Each structure stands twice: as structure tokens, then as C-alpha cells.
Amino acid sequence: MPPDNSSNTDGKNRPVSQASAALPDDNEYEVTLCPEDDPKSFSTPRKWLITLAICNAALCATFASSVASFTETGLQRDLHTIREVTILSISLYVQGLALGPLLFAPLSEVYGRNNVYRAAYFLFWVFTWPIAFPPDIETFLVFRFLTGFSSSAFLSVAGGSVSDLFDNNQVATPMGVYTLSPFFGPILGPLISGFICNNTNWRWAYRVCLIYEFVTLITLLVFVPETYVPVILKRKAAKLRKQTGNDKYWAPLDRREGSMMHKIMLSIYTPFRLLLIDRMALSLNTWNALTLGILYLTFEAFPVIFGDVRGFNYQETGLAFLGMGVGMIGALCTQGLWNRFHRNVAAQNGGKLPPETRLIMGMVGGVLAPIGLFWLAFTTYRAVPWIVPIIASSLFGAAVYYIFTSTFTYLVTAYRPIAASAMASNTALRCCFAAAFPLFAVQMYDRLTTVGATALLAGLMTLMAPLPFIYYRMGKNLRAQSKFAVVDG
Template sequence: MLFPSKPHSESTHCDALANYEAQVQTSELTLAGNDCLPPPASPTDSEHKFQGGRPHRLVLSEYEVIGRLRALPHDATPIVLTFGPRDLDNPRNWSTARKWYVTCFVSMLNVLTCLCAGGYSSGTPLLREEFHVPSVVTTAGLSTYILGFAFGPMLLAPLSEHWGRNPIYMWSWLVLVILQIPAALANSMPTLIGIRFLQGFAGSAPLTNTGGTVADLWERDYSGAPMAIYGLSSTLGPPLALPITGYLAQYKGWRWLFWFFMAVLGTAWIIMVLTLPETRHTIILAQKTRRLRDQFSALGHPSSSCIQNPPDEGLGHLFKVTLTRPIRFLFTEPITFSAAAYNGLIYGLVFLFNESFPLVFGRLHGFTHAQTSLTFLGLCVGSLVAPFLHPLQEKHYLRVCTPESRMWSGLPACFLLPISLFWFAWTSSPHVHYMVPIIASSFFGAGIFVVVLGVLNFVLDAYGSYTASSLAGVILVRNLVGAVFPLFAESMYESMGYRWAGMLLGLLALLFCGVPFLFYYHGVEIRRKSKWASMHGDTRSHEVGE
């Protein structure tokens, strides 16, 4: 554990509460009895909402609800359940080991869906030969998958808010597993391209849910290390896909790629069904409410109907917000617009850069397709080394604790992108040893991890409860760019030449290096001018020199 768990506030009934909750977990509490009952909740114990001078509803913990209903059996005041300070049903109160297991597992799902996306590229040369189509057509199979990434969250995000994380994980993942069968049996490129879009749509569930799962499990000030794991899964997945699938495609054929995906994804689905708990707070509270109401109702308690479900504005409202607010944020919120533009550019550079590897190492150095796939390990090494520097970023953040401080490590890291791209471009020659551009790519992988994680954390801290809408806009732009850029990558390299095309990528990365500095030094002023960001959090300035 890199950082200590955040201590919870003490209650006046701490010992009784701990005993009671242990009994609830093991179903040892008998509501009809008189033992282990807490005192009735008083107004100072609970949050009240008033309407017309009278309590509109009481927000109580399960511990307090039992005490109140036993003490005031005929009271008709509506009660809404919340988590108690040490409620073991609250995901943030789970053991550290359990929280880390869930965090790592859902992050692994992110890696696997990226594996399914990028691993397809290992079979594109074979697809061109079998179906006699140009490279832009086979590349469309990658682009449509990323396009599914762009639009899938628009549907899956509100469903996860309404039905919970687990149903979305499990059902969408099962669809992704099943869709590997028609892909493996496809007899035409149009069929395969259409299936790939559906795969990307179903496979976007981790993009929608993983960040929410991390937020469910960890207090915001102590989520730095879990978010680093999530960020690593996003940056490690694409370059890791090709080394894993390169030799399989070369020696077994492109259809075996999809059978391999089915086996790996299917194994993950079985583990998911058996071990992954629900983490969405409102869903857990609704389940607790239903259980408590049924227990009191079975005993004939007159006030059992007063225990109400948490307020729910309905799935229709969620869809309305999900489909409209991200677009509104993109065009009215400077933070969202800047983060989306920068994130989109970075992922565009990633896909363009990845497309250069078969050209540079295959054509210039004479590598086979399987050997070329191993050159992506340089990107993987950079992505794996960068997280070891993340504790320095967290140390700075915990000292300053402002959204802008999330960008601290991104200030030097943003220059790794143009430097590594220039380095790669000028060493892309048959007269330069192939390890030199591979080493350059490792610095690119490290820079991508640090910068992308910094931007995502800055947006999370800046918008608070509105983060989902802002990140949805950022992810939409990122994946739309990622879907389009691979389509013209090969023609760009062939028309401009490998060196000058690489120089163009480096210049674009250099041009946008000002965005992290803008967020770090002027983020406070930008948040003050933002309608949504100013409604959340602290807009105090910080000492940027710390």
C-alpha cells in the first residue's frame, strides 16, 4: 500500500455500531428481540431536509434506522438510508486488500479490451492477402473498434449509474466474448468491419466503469495510486497487444486471433462473475433499503413503509444528461475543451506513431511481421517504468491539494513526447541500429503515461460530482480522433517520408506542450470563470514553486 487509508470520523456509539454491523454481516441480528438496539436517532445525529417547517425526510444509517423504528414505531417521517461511519457495506470501508483486488481486476479489463483492439493489427497483412483489399480497408477494422469506444459510453454510462457497475461489466463483456465467434468466421471485410464496431461498443464498458469503480472504492485524496494503475492500463494496453499477438497471427493465421481473444476474455468473464462485487453506492444502499424494509414488514412493523429508496431521477433523465451535458461541456467549458483537444492530440499521435513501426522496422530493417511486433516492447517498458515516479507526484499533491498540482509531473513529462518523436524520426534509417529508435519509443511511452494521467486527474479534481460529464466529452474526442488518424497514417508516411512525417508528429507534440503549463499556472483563474468547475472545490491559488 503506497498511501495510508483515510481515517473515518468517530461516532458517539462506535463500539455498539461496530458490534451491530458485525452482526448484520453474519445475519445474527433478530429484529424482534430487544438486544443490540441503538438509541433512537436525534436531529443532531442525522441530516434533515425541511419542507414547510416540518421534516421532509431523515437520512439515517442502518444502525440509526433500527433504533428509530423500534423507539418510534408509529412515526411516519420518510427515511432514506445512508452509510454509517464504519458500515462494512460501504466499498470505501472494505479491506485494503479487497479494494486493491477490485481496482487491479477492473484495470486488467481495460488492458484486455485494448488487447482486443490493437491485437487485430497483427492480422491486417493476412487480411489484405485473403480478401484482396488495400491497407486502408483492413485498418478500418481498427478504426471501427475505436469508434465503438467513442459511442459505447454514451449508452453504457447512464446504464451503470442506474443498474450498477456489475450488470454492465458482466453483460457487455459477455457480448464481447460472443462476438469473437462471428469475427473468427467472417468471410468478407465488410462483415468483419461491422462486427468490429459492435465489439468496440461492448468492449467500452471498462472505459465507462473503471474510473467510476475507483471513485467508489477510494477517497479522492487517497486515490492517486489506484488512478495510476487505471492510467497504466489505458497506456499499456495498446502497445502490449502486438507483442502478444504477433507470432500467433504469423504462424496460425488471423482467425486464431479471435479464438485467442475469446479464450482470454471468456476466462476473465468467469472470474468476474465469481469474484467481482458491486461498488456503486446507490445500488448497494437500495439493496440494503429493500432488505431492511422486508425484515420490518415481515414482523408487521407499522413504519416499515417509511424506509424509502434513495432518490432516483430515472433512466430517461440520466440519458438526457449523458447525451447532452458532455457536448455542452465541450463547447462551453474551457477546461473540458482544452483537456479534450490535448488528450485527442496525444491519442492521435499514439495511433500515428504505432503505424510507423511496421514501416520503419519492416521495410527499413527487414523485420518479419512477428519480429516487428516485438519492437512495441519499448513503449511497454516506458509505460511500466513511469508509474514508479508517481509517488513523487502524489507527495507534491498531498502537500498542495489543488487540482492544478495534479499537473506538476506533467510539466517536464510533456517534453518527452516531442523529444522522443524527433529522436525516433531522425534514427529511422537502415544505417542506424534498430535499438536506437526502440529506446526513443520507451521515452514516448513514459511521457504518455504521466501526461494523460495528469490531465485526467486534473479534470477529476476540477469538476468533482460533474466529472463524469467532463470526462465523457474528453473520451469522446479522444476516441473519435483515434478512429480517424490510423486511416491516413500509412499514406502520410509514404508521401512525406518516414523522417519528415515523424518530424511533423514531434512539432505537433511540441506545439501543445503549453497545455499542461496553462492548467498548472492558470488553472485557478480558469476554474473561477467556469460555471461548473466553480461550483465544486476550492479555487484558492497555490504556490507553484513548491
């Protein structure tokens, strides 16, 4: 399940409807959700149209992060800087992705998911203009951070929209599609950027982003309605008050405790407290962070492996990323089998699916990741056919999907009372790793060679591979000892 920092709880982790108890004599004026108001009552085609619009927005956000991968030479030449500075164009964007959810999550709880989407994406588009037409490197880097920050709403809030639309027994497949979107975007970025930078000016990479973002913004305005039930009820109560002139109509969100500043501070405090105190959350988040860090490191590593060693041009090196993309899509195609497996396990447990069952998918990813990376490491020699390391990278792509899908769903079920904070901690840590890894990629590959550097990454993934196996066996006991996790389930 993808990152979602929105929550149906108040600042004290109580349900919204209990945030402020209604007086007995005005319960009759509390608005309720009618079938025509419920996003789950939308037709299936409309639900999928909304879901695909949201998935496209998430893909666009992470596509913009990696589209910079082949623009570094042009940046050095035209903005008079050095390579180490141009690498910040990826790192600063991803750091913005890490910090943005801490603001957008609490805002979405008050103003709704849709208002946050529209405002954030409009800013995303506006902030891209100084990147597409930069006067100097300083302006370029500042606005790369700001675009990453504003686009992060689709890594923190959008997953909640998907769960708003589908019942629990239907949500797995659309959530799988959404989960893939922000991880397929970084694969698509170098592919498109390679074609552009090989055939025209590097600035067109960011001008294409401008066009893509504008089209995406229009689809959000036209096709995506508000789906967050507490905000729907709040608007319904306001409408009834206006129509009837009776100010007694109310929704639970109208009586919610705590200021916006309190919600923002809680959004920042709780995830980091979880990382510091809960060892299970910390280790799983570190596993995710290492995986995403390696994915972003490939934006600097593949030009070395396929460009410097094999003599590929930008366009051909960009196509080399298709291996990971095919692996991710192949893994998504197995989602139906995993859904059936989870239904069978739930049927054997009285209709309940233990959270640790979700980690079985992570076991597959944990094994595939080091296999793919070791295979890639020892096939980077020029004498080996170019297709062989690309096939190896497809195993890592499949592993990425399995690792993140299993961990996300485990965190939101095992840490159900603070699911938003659990996902916020995951997002913050993995995006920090993703921002840092590209900074030392070139130096690492220069010193250790393509074989040694890639094998080192494979070794790190090997050390992390036992985690899903350990928590599958010990997770229930560790949840019982945790201050944050649920005991039942």
C-alpha cells in the first residue's frame, strides 16, 4: 500500500467522530453519509478513471525527479558549474519529496484531499518554469527542491483517495496499480530524458515536464472529486446550514480539537518518535530506504555501466532502464495471485488476515533483489552481451514492487492506530536515502569499478533480506511489546 499521511483520527489518535462528543440534544443535527455522497457508490468505470488520474499524477511527480539524470552535462556547460553540483538536481528534488508529506497530510485532514491535490499540483507546475528557463544554477536548484516539495502530496495523501473509493475486498488491485506508479516514474524519467538530451537541447527535458504537469493538472481538475468522507460531511453540513438557515447542523470535523499548527507538529513528531522507539518499524523502513536509495543510485550508475563501459549514447542508456520497468510491471501482473492467496489465508483464520502474511511477498522481493544485483554486477563486463545485465535489472525491478507493496501494507495494518505516522516515517527515511545515494555513486563506481560497486550494493541487500522472514515469525510477539502496533490481527 502506498504512502498515505492522511488519517481519520484526531491529534490524539481518536476517530474523528469522537474528537468532540456531541450533546445528546443535538445528535439529530449530525449529518451522516448517504449513498449518493459515498465515493464507494460511484460506478466502477468512474472509480477507475479517478484512480488512473491519481496514479498518473504520482507517476508525473517521480518522473520529474529522475528526468534530470541526463541533463547534467548541459547544466555544467550552460550554467557554468561542476558535476557534483548538478547531481543535486536529483537529490534536492527527492529531499523535497521527503519533507512535503509532513505539511500536506495535516492540511488534507482539514481542507480535503482534492484541494490539496489542486493547490500542490498548481504550485508544482508554476515552480517548474524557473527550472525549464533557469537564469543560473542557484535558481535552478532552489526550484528543484520546491517542485519536489509541492509534488509530494501524491506520495502522502493520494493513497487514501484510492482506499476511499474501493471496499476492502476490492482495493488490492487498484492499490497495487497506485503503488507501482511512483516507482515506475523514476524508470520512465531517464528513458525520456535520454531521448531528449541525445537529440535536442537538455532544457527540453524540463519543458516536457511543464507540458506533462499541465495536462495532469487539467485531469485532476476535471476528473477527481473529493473522496475524504469527513470533509464531504463537513461540506454537507455547511450546505444544510445555508439552505435551512439552521446553524445546528454539524459534522464531526466541525468539532475537531486542536489547531492546524498542532496537527503539523504532530505530523512531524510522531513519525520520528516511531523510528526512535520501535525497532521493527525502524528496520523495515531502513530496508525500504536502502532499496529506494539503490533505485535512485542507478540514475548515476547506469550511465557508467552502459555509457562509459559499453559506449551507449544517452538514448540507448535511457532504454536500458526498461529492464527494471518490465520487472515492475511483471510483478504487478502477479497481484491477482497474491490476492487469491490472501483470501485463502483469511478464510482459514476466521476472515482475518494476520498482518505478517503480507510479508510473504516481501520474502520474494528480499530474495530477488540481491540475486538481480549480483547478476548485474558480474555481467557489467563489456564482453558480456548488453541484454544480460538488463535482464538482471528486471529482477531488481520486480523486487522493488514486492518489497514496497508488502512493507506498506504491513505497516498500515500492524500500526493501524497511527498508520499515517507509520507511512510518514517510511516516506521520510527512504526519500532521505534516495536523496543521498546519487551523491556518491560516481565516486563509488570510479573507485570500486562497476563490478565491485554493484556487488557491494547486492551485499547490503543480502544483509537486509532476512528481515521479512524474521518478522513473519516474530512479528506477533514484537507487536505485543510495541507501544504503537496493534496486538490483535
